[in-house]
Amino acid sequence: MFCRIVAGEIPATIVKRTDGALAFKDLSPQAPTHLLVIPTTHVGSLNDAKDGKMLGDLLSFAREVAREAGIATKGYRVVLNTNPDGGQTVFHLHLHVLGGRAMQWPPG
Numbered sequence: 001m002f003c004r005i006v007a008g009e010i011p012a013t014i015v016k017r018t019d020g021a022l023a024f025k026d027l028s029p030q031a032p033t034h035l036l037v038i039p040t041t042h043v044g045s046l047n048d049a050k051d052g053k054m055l056g057d058l059l060s061f062a063r064e065v066a067r068e069a070g071i072a073t074k075g076y077r078v079v080l081n082t083n084p085d086g087g088q089t090v091f092h093l094h095l096h097v098l099g100g101r102a103m104q105w106p107p108g
């Protein structure tokens with residue numbers, strides 16, 4: 001499904017794009033700022049990710065997106081759910097970037 005957002009086939013509020021990554025607003029935000037960061041090529045989950053550089057670039061991109069969203073100084077959370085027990089519901093690798101409020105721990 002997120003491949004269709006990359007292709008522009010379904011609408012999304014895109015906040016930043018590079019050749020390899022895309023950041024857009026989550027449809028069902030769980031915090032005042034809730035962005036999703038995805039690779040533009042299809043990778044199903046963290047278990048399927050073979051390219052360590054892509055993973056590092058994705059994390060750097062998430063950090064940049066958090067800074068640009070104005071949540072870096074106060075703090076934010078990056079979440080990567082993997083497979084059903086991890087809470088993954090969309091099988092295109094994505095990082096959640098959450099901020100704008102204090103987060104709870106444990107995450108549930």
Ligand code: 5GP
Pocket residue numbers: 001012013024025026027028029036081087088089090091
């Ligand atoms: P997961 O549960 O796989 O870690 O996260 C999937 C996330 O994608 C959820 O937070 C959900 O709200 C979001 N989501 C699902 N479908 C869409 C969509 O079509 N557009 C956007 N922007 N977000 C979506």
